[in-house]
Amino acid sequence: MVKTRTRFTDELKLNAIEIWNNILSHKFINEISMDTLPLNKFLFYLRQDHIFLKEFCNFLQNAKEKCKLDEDNRMKEWFDGLYNSNYQFGNGNAESIARFNGNDIIIIFSL
Numbered sequence: 001m002v003k004t005r006t007r008f009t010d011e012l013k014l015n016a017i018e019i020w021n022n023i024l025s026h027k028f029i030n031e032i033s034m035d036t037l038p039l040n041k042f043l044f045y046l047r048q049d050h051i052f053l054k055e056f057c058n059f060l061q062n063a064k065e066k067c068k069l070d071e072d073n074r075m076k077e078w079f080d081g082l083y084n085s086n087y088q089f090g091n092g093n094a095e096s097i098a099r100f101n102g103n104d105i106i107i108i109f110s111l
Contacts, residue, residue, distance in 0.1 A: 057086050
């Protein structure tokens with residue numbers, strides 16, 4: 001009999017299955033997937049997410065700057081890569097057009 005190994009990510013999911021299911025059944029997720037989320041709730045989410053990404057990018061920049069110069073650059077490069085991916089996500093499309101409940105709205109944000 002061949003013994004198969006469980007992937008680490010599958011193990012994590014199994015240990016957090018109740019949390020996973022709660023996330024998937026959350027009212028916000030259900031409403032956005034069914035296109036019934038009120039526009040004001042979605043705009044609130046975007047503003048909240050924007051604030052988080054802006055502060056997270058500040059944290060990443062500060063963490064990168066605190067890396068010691070004489071140490072291996074891997075940690076500095078990791079922080080820099082994470083910063084760039086978040087910054088590009090927030091700034092990649094400064095203007096986005098979204099459709100909710102049949103209405104087009106233009107969303108403009110910058111970090």
